Amino acid sequence: MNHFKFILLLLLLFVCNLFLQSYSLNIEEEREDYKNWLSWNLQNYKKKAGLVNRSTAKLGRSYKGGGVLDDKLKKAEMNKVRIIVSQDGTGDFKTVGEAISSIPKPNSKRVILVINPGVYSDDQPTITGNDTASVTGADGKPLGTLKSATVAVDANYFVAINMKFENRAMHEIGSVRGQGVALRISGTKAAFHNCSFYGDQDTLYDHKGLHYFNNCYIQGSVDFIFGYGRSFYEKCYLKSITKKVASMTAQKGLKGSMESGFSFKDSVVTGSGQIYLGRAWGDYSRVVFSYTFMDNIVLPQGWNDWGSQKRHLTVYYGEYKCSGPGADLKGRVQWAHNLTDEEAQPFIGTHYVDADSWLLSPYSS
Numbered sequence: 559m560n561h562f563k564f565i566l567l568l569l570l571l572f573v574c575n576l577f578l579q580s581y582s583l584n585i586e587e588e589r590e591d592y593k594n595w596l597s598w599n600l601q602n603y604k605k606k607a608g609l610v611n612r613s614t615a616k617l618g619r620s621y622k623g624g625g626v627l628d629d630k631l632k633k634a635e636m637n638k639v640r641i642i643v644s645q646d647g648t649g650d651f652k653t654v655g656e657a658i659s660s661i662p663k664p665n666s667k668r669v670i671l672v673i674n675p676g677v678y679s680d681d682q683p684t685i686t687g688n689d690t691a692s693v694t695g696a697d698g699k700p701l702g703t704l705k706s707a708t709v710a711v712d713a714n715y716f717v718a719i720n721m722k723f724e725n726r727a728m729h730e731i732g733s734v735r736g737q738g739v740a741l742r743i744s745g746t747k748a749a750f751h752n753c754s755f756y757g758d759q760d761t762l763y764d765h766k767g768l769h770y771f772n773n774c775y776i777q778g779s780v781d782f783i784f785g786y787g788r789s790f791y792e793k794c795y796l797k798s799i800t801k802k803v804a805s806m807t808a809q810k811g812l813k814g815s816m817e818s819g820f821s822f823k824d825s826v827v828t829g830s831g832q833i834y835l836g837r838a839w840g841d842y843s844r845v846v847f848s849y850t851f852m853d854n855i856v857l858p859q860g861w862n863d864w865g866s867q868k869r870h871l872t873v874y875y876g877e878y879k880c881s882g883p884g885a886d887l888k889g890r891v892q893w894a895h896n897l898t899d900e901e902a903q904p905f906i907g908t909h910y911v912d913a914d915s916w917l918l919s920p921y922s923s
């Protein structure tokens with residue numbers, strides 16, 4: 559493989575055990591009426607818009623920098639450490655694995671791994687694997703979906719640029735435990751720029767936290783973007799390789815939290831098979847597509863309740879100004895939403911993931 563003719567940057571920051579504290583929000587119990595999700599988002603948006611006025615950033619547009627960083631990130635950025643990985647021995651380490659092992663835990667500094675061009679035999683900028691949920695782990699039990707990931711990120715403030723994450727395990731139709739995750743992101747405030755994710759079933763486990771995906775390529779067949787993160791996907795290319803019928807996303811909203819949901823903007827949905835844009839993993843699944851080109855592989859119904867009609871009242875699936883043969887709203891399930899301008903506002907910018915306080919320009923490193 560010769561995908562390595564560019565400089566790769568991988569930024570890692572381990573801040574152990576901070577995630578849960580920041581993620582479990584004190585949403586009042588009476589907020590459990592999920593039909594209020596939209597108004598919750600709108601209120602939140604307006605509140606943030608007020609804040610952002612003061613910090614000079616602009617909402618409703620792509621991130622341009624200039625926000626006020628949160629305190630942990632500010633500290634981490636002041637104490638940056640740079641590690642060069644170079645196979646020819648001119649850097650600090652010869653493999654990515656050695657470089658990551660050298661980072662103490664817990665760590666509160668920004669660690670930048672600069673992976674120099676070259677072909678890495680054991681440890682390439684393309685990080686690949688082929689585990690599935692059914693493969694037996696070191697403890698003698700099946701790995702399960704969570705542990706099938708080729709790369710698992712538990713750190714907060716993770717950034718990857720120009721990386722390729724892959725799981726080569728192929729999904730057989732009708733098989734059980736065929737899930738093979740290429741990347742699992744469980745830390746919050748993570749960004750992926752120009753990355754690609756190759757897999758089949760369950761490629762990208764957008765597990766939990768605030769995430770930003772920019773100009774990424776994501777390929778898979780069944781539920782290939784799934785989890786309960788609150789994530790903004792911008793200018794992403796979503797490629798279905800399904801052979802028959804499958805759902806592209808399986809978002810799982812968390813009971814007791816309004817936070818999670820996937821928002822796709824300015825993206826492309828294409829590939830093979832016939833797909834639902836999403837199916838409801840649990841009762842509170844939430845996905846919005848805006849300004850996205852949808853090829854004719856998208857089924858007219860658009861969305862799937864995964865066999866539970868009661869979810870029609872609690873899931874939230876919205877579309878806004880999408881285009882292409884798959885974006886015709888006429889055949890959509892009645893419980894999907896065609897968003898108004900006002901309703902779409904909270905979802906169509908990096909403010910959706912509170913990016914002002916943590917999203918750095920990829921060039922700042």
Ligand SMILES: *[C@@H]1O[C@H](CO)[C@@H](O)[C@H](O)[C@H]1NC(C)=O
Nearest residue numbers: 604605606607608609611612
């Ligand atoms: C933000 O500032 C603009 C112009 O300065 C103003 O028109 C708008 O009302 C402000 N928004 C909020 C939410 O304060």
Ligand SMILES: *[C@@H]1O[C@H](CO)[C@@H](O)[C@H](O)[C@H]1NC(C)=O
Nearest residue numbers: 687688689690693726727728
């Ligand atoms: C996965 O990779 C291992 C090691 O390279 C190999 O032994 C195994 O046969 C592969 N399994 C599949 C399903 O490709």
Ligand SMILES: *[C@@H]1O[C@H](CO)[C@@H](O)[C@H](O)[C@H]1NC(C)=O
Nearest residue numbers: 719720751752773919920921
């Ligand atoms: C991402 O790729 C685009 C070309 O598609 C390039 O213009 C841009 O500089 C890249 N961004 C980074 C952070 O490398």
Ligand SMILES: *[C@@H]1O[C@H](CO)[C@@H](O)[C@H](O)[C@H]1NC(C)=O
Nearest residue numbers: 878879887888896897898899
């Ligand atoms: C969807 O909403 C847009 C306004 O955002 C409107 O122009 C369009 O006609 C609506 N489409 C349907 C099928 O209701």
